[in-house]
Amino acid sequence: MASPSLQPPPGPHAEAAQRAVGTLQKRQDLQPFWSKVRAAGDELVDRAAELCAIPAPTFHEQVRGDFVAQFLTFSCGIPVESDALGNRWIRMAGALGSGPRVMVSAHLDTVFPAGTDCTVRREPSRVIGPGIGDNCTGLSLLLTAAKFLAEAGRPFAGELIFAANVGEEGLGNLNGIRALCERLAPELDATLALDGGLGHIVGAAVGSVRYRVKVSGPGGHSWSDFGKPSAIHHLSRIAAELTKLEVPVQPRTTFNVGMLGGGTSINTIAPEAELLLDLRSIDPLQLELLDARARRLIEQVPVPPELAVQVEDLGRRPTGDPAHTTDWVDVGRAAWTALNVPVKVTASSTDANVPLALGLRASTIGTHRGGGAHTESEWIEPSTLVTGFEALLLALLTGQAVFPAQAARADALPEAAGDD
Numbered sequence: 001m002a003s004p005s006l007q008p009p010p011g012p013h014a015e016a017a018q019r020a021v022g023t024l025q026k027r028q029d030l031q032p033f034w035s036k037v038r039a040a041g042d043e044l045v046d047r048a049a050e051l052c053a054i055p056a057p058t059f060h061e062q063v064r065g066d067f068v069a070q071f072l073t074f075s076c077g078i079p080v081e082s083d084a085l086g087n088r089w090i091r092m093a094g095a096l097g098s099g100p101r102v103m104v105s106a107h108l109d110t111v112f113p114a115g116t117d118c119t120v121r122r123e124p125s126r127v128i129g130p131g132i133g134d135n136c137t138g139l140s141l142l143l144t145a146a147k148f149l150a151e152a153g154r155p156f157a158g159e160l161i162f163a164a165n166v167g168e169e170g171l172g173n174l175n176g177i178r179a180l181c182e183r184l185a186p187e188l189d190a191t192l193a194l195d196g197g198l199g200h201i202v203g204a205a206v207g208s209v210r211y212r213v214k215v216s217g218p219g220g221h222s223w224s225d226f227g228k229p230s231a232i233h234h235l236s237r238i239a240a241e242l243t244k245l246e247v248p249v250q251p252r253t254t255f256n257v258g259m260l261g262g263g264t265s266i267n268t269i270a271p272e273a274e275l276l277l278d279l280r281s282i283d284p285l286q287l288e289l290l291d292a293r294a295r296r297l298i299e300q301v302p303v304p305p306e307l308a309v310q311v312e313d314l315g316r317r318p319t320g321d322p323a324h325t326t327d328w329v330d331v332g333r334a335a336w337t338a339l340n341v342p343v344k345v346t347a348s349s350t351d352a353n354v355p356l357a358l359g360l361r362a363s364t365i366g367t368h369r370g371g372g373a374h375t376e377s378e379w380i381e382p383s384t385l386v387t388g389f390e391a392l393l394l395a396l397l398t399g400q401a402v403f404p405a406q407a408a409r410a411d412a413l414p415e416a417a418g419d420d
Contacts (some may be wrong), residue, residue, distance in 0.1 A: 006203045006345040008252060009331075013325035013402050017334035020398040025338060033152045033240070037393060040144060041386040045127060048140035048385070049120040052129040056115075058172040061086050061108040068108070068143065068164045075147040083183070087176050089163035092146065092154060099158025100189035100405040104396060105177065105351055106138035107168030107195065111374050122362040128379045133370040137380055138194035140163060141367050145396065156400040158189075168195075168351050173315035177351040181358060190361040190403055192328060194392065197344075200366035201332035204347035205356045206252075207287045207319030209279045212312040213238060213298060215262075219271030229304035232262050232270040238309075239275055241297045245290065251283035252347060276314070282347045284319050284329050311365050317349055320356030327403060328363030328395075335394040339387055361403065365395060 024030060056064040056206075069080040069088045072297060078090040086108070110131035112118075120129035129136075146162040149155070161184065165176030177193075204272075215231040239257050247253040258309065262273025281287040295311070303309055329345055336343045348364065355362035367388040370380035 005048075006204050006347060008326065008329055008345055011330045013327050013330040014333070016402045017330045017398050019336045020326065020401045021394050022376065024394060024397050025155045030155065033148070033155070034390070035196045036148065037390050038386060040148070040389060041079060041383065044140050044385040044389055045382040046143055048132060048136040048359040048380070049122075049127060049129065049146060051136040051139050052120050052132045053118050055112070055114060055116065055118050056109050056131070057112060057114050057341065058109040058167060058169045060114060061101075061166045064108050065164060065166070066387070068139065071143050072146060072162065074097045075143070076150040078150070083179055084178050085176055086166045087163060087180055089161055089180070090146065092150065092160045094156040094158050094160070094400065095154040096157040097407060099156070099400050100403040101159045101161065101187055101204055102396070102399055102403070103161040103163055103180070103188055103191045104142065104379035105163040105165050105180070105191065105193050106133050106142040107351060108139065108164050108166050109169050109172055110134070111169045112376070116376065125381060126379045127382050128377060130378055132378050133368055133380045134378065135168070135195055137368040137385055137388070140385070141194055141392050144389065145392055148393070156397055158400050158405055160396065160400070165351065171315055174317055174351060174354055177354045180353050182359075182397045183356050185355065185360060188360060189405055190328070190399060191352065191355040192362070192395065192399070194367050195350050195364050196348065196366035198276075198366050198369045198388055199336050199341040200344050200346055201336070202348050202350060202352050202364040203325045203329050203345040203387040204282045204322040205353040206280050206282055206317075206347050206349040207284060207353065208315075208349060209287065209291045210279045210314040210316075211294075212274055212314055213277060214272070214310045214312065215307055216310075217304075217307040218274045219264075220269040222267040222269055225269055228269050229271040229307050230269045231307065234301070234304065234307055235260065235262065235273040235275055235308070237299055238301050241301055242277065242294060245293060245297065247290060248286060251281060251286055253286045255290065255294065256278050280349070282319055282322070287319060295419050318357035319351050319353065320359070324356050324359060324361055325352075325362050325363045328365070328399070331395050331398050331402070332363065332365050334398065335391045338394065339391055343385060343392065365392065367392070
């Protein structure tokens with residue numbers, strides 16, 4: 001999810017990116033390619049719908065991953081690599097000589113559990129289905145970009161790695177992109193994830209820490225055992241203390257008790273209760289301080305002898321220096337502006353968090369216009385996918401043209417925060 005729009009100033013590649021985008025749009029040898037791109041609307045929507053019909057809950061992305069692998073093998077003629085988690089990727093060398101090595105990725109998983117009806121419905125101005133926007137449009141653009149660039153003779157310098165990764169949503173804890181970066185980061189010059197709305201480009205990573213706080217005790221009857229400690233009563237005291245957390249407005253930092261529940265009936269002293277706590281910030285130090293304060297508040301609530309409190313770490317998403325998004329923000333602005341799409345630079349929690357925490361040039365670019373994300377009635381405006389597709393290709397080809405090919409050495413990369 002995105003916070004209010006950011007307003008970063010133009011970076012060092014802003015002018016070069018604008019020139020490169022203009023050149024790419026005008027090159028005579030690329031006119032057939034751009035004509036094909038602008039006519040790809042139906043293909044993009046059909047591919048997104050086909051992907052959406054394949055269930056892919058987090059930790060269960062295998063079938064959708066197989067579809068992706070088969071598509072890439074058939075359309076690009078390049079061997080598909082994979083790992084134990086289920087990530088799939090190909091390496092596509094450009095035909096124009098040496099240049100940067102860039103990984104572009106889209107996540108395979110959705111928030112919807114097994115058994116969800118994944119039927120896709122089409123209306124005149126909408127396509128509706130669970131996960132159609134998040135992230136079947138991203139996957140559709142990823143696969144179609146690889147196909148079109150291969151068919152066009154790979155008109156770029158350097159190398160593009162097209163990756164479909166697992167584990168972006170919820171308790172997946174970014175495990176797919178973590179594994180890809182662990183394997184590939186030393187040789188990468190940049191990464192770009194596909195996720196989110198038309199015109200969006202990520203300018204800062206929202207890091208997070210998530211906890212489950214569970215209270216357990218003997219329980220009892222509300223009348224005959226009155227006086228015994230209740231798990232719900234104690235958990236409510238903890239929740240009340242957490243609401244006293246103070247956070248700065250800038251850098252943007254937030255907390256939320258998103259779920260709280262327990263007990264068995266109205267006349268039973270609750271034997272168990274739990275809450276889920278979400279802590280977020282775009283600043284690593286503020287996130288660390290908030291984490292410490294929250295843990296301290298939980299521990300300071302006196303615990304009756306018959307109760308036990310457990311705090312479970314549910315996942316950590318690292319944040320990173322926003323400066324590492326600057327080059328992609330320059331490129332994204334140039335691409336969206338050339339297509340007359342309003343640009344919104346956002347702070348978000350996406351697959352870009354991990355490479356940003358490693359100090360890599362990284363960001364996430366949007367793909368479509370839609371709504372209802374994370375609901376079974378999620379929808380997209382089908383006419384917007386072709387604009388997102390053209391922006392993606394302009395961004396990728398511009399990045400290959402303006403980014404330096406100076407991949408960081410493995411021993412120069414820091415460890416991503418929260419890899420525990």
